[in-house]
Amino acid sequence: MKKVTTGCLIIIGNEILSGRTQDTNLQHLAKALNEVGVRMVHARVIPDVEDIIVETVNECRKAYDNVFTTGGIGPTHDDITADCIAKAFGKALYLHPDIEAIIRKREAPPEVMASRLRMARVPEDSVLIDNPTGGPQGFQIGNVYVMAGVPMVMQAMVSTLTKERLGGGEPVRSRSVGAYLSEGQVAVPLGEIQDRHPDVDLGSYPFYRQDGYGTNLVMRGTDEAELDVMLEEVRQMIVGFGQEPFED
Amino acid sequence: MKKVTTGCLIIIGNEILSGRTQDTNLQHLAKALNEVGVRMVHARVIPDVEDIIVETVNECRKAYDNVFTTGGIGPTHDDITADCIAKAFGKALYLHPDIEAIIRKREAPPEVMASRLRMARVPEDSVLIDNPTGGPQGFQIGNVYVMAGVPMVMQAMVSTLTKERLGGGEPVRSRSVGAYLSEGQVAVPLGEIQDRHPDVDLGSYPFYRQDGYGTNLVMRGTDEAELDVMLEEVRQMIVGFGQEPFED
16 A cells, blocks of 8 residues: 555544534545545544543544544633643643634623633644634644534634645545445455455445445545546446446 | 443444545434433544454453444455454354344345355354344444444444443433523633533533524533523523523
8 A cells, every 4th residue: 555644533522422413524524635635544532521632632643644623622611622732742822812813803791702712722833724714713733733613614624724734645536336236246246356456445335225225336546547447347347247337 | 420331432434534424323322322321432433454443442342331333244345343353352253043044034146145144253252233124133242232334224223222231320311502692601600500510511512593603502411400400500691691592
């Protein structure tokens, strides 16, 4: 396998673990990373607990090229992500003037402003992550990117992260095709195709619909020519079973 | 905090990490576990790679009361979960006669049957997890519950896991209320309410709608009387800001 730039997402939030909120940030980030040549290879969902956040960040930032966090950067008592990141890096927090300026644009009573200004605190040596929604920015320290949990804000922040900033490689592309064949039917020939193309990830995903059950076959890799060859092999395999391949 | 029975979900599947598939199993399992008094406190998403699966299972089964896995138990080359669980426990795989019987009910050519019978392999000392869809069962070994990744099948398997089997405690209940107040506005009084009720988890979740922005406030715990007291405190706080609390 070629050297790939890896990504890891740490989703911080009791609301995901309790089932109250359906996470969608993982899928959004994964797709965005494909475009800038970073492969998401690991994700965790952890609660709003200081020791756990600190330990998880320190473990993951050693193991992966880029680590992203979502959640816990609002103004309330359960928003402790900035504190935990600072602790993980052994840095102090300070009020970043650019974030403070954005927060102070909207007037508020002193007590409310004090809570909102918690969102301006970043660890020393951080670089900001722009927030095109106009709200407070996120921040990057080392290889850790700290972003909002609200999907609209998180997506805005992700849109500003370039391939250069993330050290990404070639974009990850995919091909896919479906057939009304069971996974059991295609298992052996599929394994043979995978063996011939070790640099491409070939997955099979069963589906169950009103009109029958079948399997979607998905190839992922960075070499478009090889993906096209492999797609043709998979299509021929399907035709060999007397079935019509269709667009997944 | 009272002793709680903990749960951890390991989502096995490149298709989740690549962004191709939106996971919904975490939310479904989390809600089901609330009902049987088990708290999901950790989740991971990992690729279909043997060493990673084995290591993750061994790490998590020591750390949490119940560990659940989804994905990787189909008949194809990338379905390696059963092999990895067996390796993690130092057990051999064998063909379970009850699963084999279900698979053989549907006729198939020998090669296809051989692939499908991969799904009958379970580690020694496993106990089956029923599959009310009529397909192959999952299995439990020690405190690890191995289930399908397809949501319909996974949900059917989860529906068979009782409080007694999982060693669950009191069901986790929640109360929630919304207000057109920013998180910054409620931050200080909310922190005070949380401090008075350390056994209840109080979270605040901002929302942005056409008619304005606001915050949903969610309380989670096992003591219904305390939840009701706390809900009333939160409602009074909202009224104190001159706002009308509404159903979340």
